[in-house]
Amino acid sequence: MKELNIETKCIQAGYVPGNGEPRQIPIIQSTTFKYDTSEDMGKLFDLEASGYFYTRLQNPTNDYVAAKIAALEGGTAAMLTSSGQAANFYTIFNLASCGDHVVAVSTIYGGTFNLFSVTMKRMGIDFTFVSPYCTDEELEAAFRPNTKAVFGETIANPALVVLDIERFANAAHAHGVPLIVDNTFATPILCNPFKFGADIVTHSTTKYMDGHGAGVGGCIVDSGKFDWTKYPEKFPGLCTPDESYHGVTYTERFGLEGAFITKATAQLMRDFGSIQSPQNAFLLNLGLESLHVRMERHCENAKKIAEYLSTNENIAWVKYSALEGDKDYALAQKYLPKGSCGVISFGVKGGRKAAEAFMKKLKLASIETHVADARTCCLHPASATHRQMNDAELVAAGVSADLVRLSVGLENADDLIADLEQALLS
Numbered sequence: 001m002k003e004l005n006i007e008t009k010c011i012q013a014g015y016v017p018g019n020g021e022p023r024q025i026p027i028i029q030s031t032t033f034k035y036d037t038s039e040d041m042g043k044l045f046d047l048e049a050s051g052y053f054y055t056r057l058q059n060p061t062n063d064y065v066a067a068k069i070a071a072l073e074g075g076t077a078a079m080l081t082s083s084g085q086a087a088n089f090y091t092i093f094n095l096a097s098c099g100d101h102v103v104a105v106s107t108i109y110g111g112t113f114n115l116f117s118v119t120m121k122r123m124g125i126d127f128t129f130v131s132p133y134c135t136d137e138e139l140e141a142a143f144r145p146n147t148k149a150v151f152g153e154t155i156a157n158p159a160l161v162v163l164d165i166e167r168f169a170n171a172a173h174a175h176g177v178p179l180i181v182d183n184t185f186a187t188p189i190l191c192n193p194f195k196f197g198a199d200i201v202t203h204s205t206t207k208y209m210d211g212h213g214a215g216v217g218g219c220i221v222d223s224g225k226f227d228w229t230k231y232p233e234k235f236p237g238l239c240t241p242d243e244s245y246h247g248v249t250y251t252e253r254f255g256l257e258g259a260f261i262t263k264a265t266a267q268l269m270r271d272f273g274s275i276q277s278p279q280n281a282f283l284l285n286l287g288l289e290s291l292h293v294r295m296e297r298h299c300e301n302a303k304k305i306a307e308y309l310s311t312n313e314n315i316a317w318v319k320y321s322a323l324e325g326d327k328d329y330a331l332a333q334k335y336l337p338k339g340s341c342g343v344i345s346f347g348v349k350g351g352r353k354a355a356e357a358f359m360k361k362l363k364l365a366s367i368e369t370h371v372a373d374a375r376t377c378c379l380h381p382a383s384a385t386h387r388q389m390n391d392a393e394l395v396a397a398g399v400s401a402d403l404v405r406l407s408v409g410l411e412n413a414d415d416l417i418a419d420l421e422q423a424l425l426s
């Protein structure tokens with residue numbers, strides 16, 4: 001059969017039941033798995049046989065769902081994590097150790113920015129933040145001999161800047177390191193970063209993938225394309241024996257297609273234990289089954305609302321890359337031809353105070369830290385998710401004090417516009 005379309009993969013990929021087995025993914029609500037002999041179990045511990053022994057490392061329900069996400073992204077291997085934060089932490093820490101360096105785009109999600117610039121810095125990993133619009137010379141100057149990866153978001157949360165994936169991938173590859181792309185806002189429905197040269201993709205599945213605000217979760221997908229063995233001195237963890245796993249060399253044993261995810265599971269999941277609960281993985285899969293249908297409506301609703309806002313006299317500016325004239329319109333045409341997701345940001349005339357007053361008057365859109373689910377919600381990042389940043393960091397993150405982030409849900413667009421209108425007029 002020819003390669004299936006992504007809509008079919010949303011429904012059918014990852015789990016293929018055998019004769020008489022459950023049609024829906026079973027929730028394997030068990031911490032442990034039983035074996036007949038100690039020898040059988042020993043082989044699992046040595047990574048000589050594949051199988052399950054303890055849910056802190058791996059669980060079949062999670063693996064079915066991870067396999068579906070790998071299929072959606074066109075990757076060779078994937079793992080679920082307990083949150084998007086855990087996914088981004090594991091991805092970087094799987095490559096970089098104390099004394100290493102990473103180049104990251106400055107407009108990334110506030111939680112990731114804090115993880116990198118505060119917590120991972122305390123682990124001895126240095127980050128250089130570059131503007132997504134930096135010149136080639138500025139990007140080049142950010143690399144050091146100890147750089148291990150480049151990190152950016154397809155659509156930045158909440159700045160909504162579109163990453164020029166090809167440009168950042170080329171720069172990363174010229175320095176022998178992978179490009180990691182957080183594809184949370186685009187989802188594989190709107191963009192497959194691997195097609196543009198990205199090597200590893202991460203997700204906060206908490207957002208559109210779950211889509212109903214039901215479960216926090218994350219995912220890491222490997223393209224299997226980055227050749228770690230070309231740079232063994234840069235990636236010793238992947239290319240030399242792991243003494244904590246009986247001397248296994250991940251690239252030798254699992255090939256380029258499996259090395260990265262197996263190492264992250266065997267070392268990081270084992271030691272940090274940020275596993276997603278099988279219950280949440282089950283809920284995530286329900287979300288994935290309708291992801292293609294929902295993303296289309298999120299995009300359609302958001303485009304209508306962005307157009308409405310851009311002609312409203314009480315609105316200072318609108319950022320939505322699917323709008324003609326947007327700074328990222330050309331990038332969106334290239335990377336997001338099916339739409340720019342359901343999140344819009346805009347400024348209310350009158351600044352911070354006016355933004356807060358406007359948000360209070362909304363009846364359908366509720367104030368939440370969340371984004372990207374079925375119900376429309378909004379947030380004032382400068383007083384919530386980004387409040388740990390100083391003014392200079394806010395500017396670098398693309399978050400002005402008057403910025404309102406509106407996550408357009410799946411309601412009727414005219415009802416949402418009427419709600420915005422009453423809040424802007426009164």
Ligand SMILES: *Cc1c(COP(=O)(O)O)cnc(C)c1O
Nearest residue numbers: 083084085109157184204206217
């Ligand atoms: C929400 C978010 C995260 C963090 O994910 P959690 O599931 O909340 O831990 C990371 N990256 C992006 C782009 C996000 O929107």
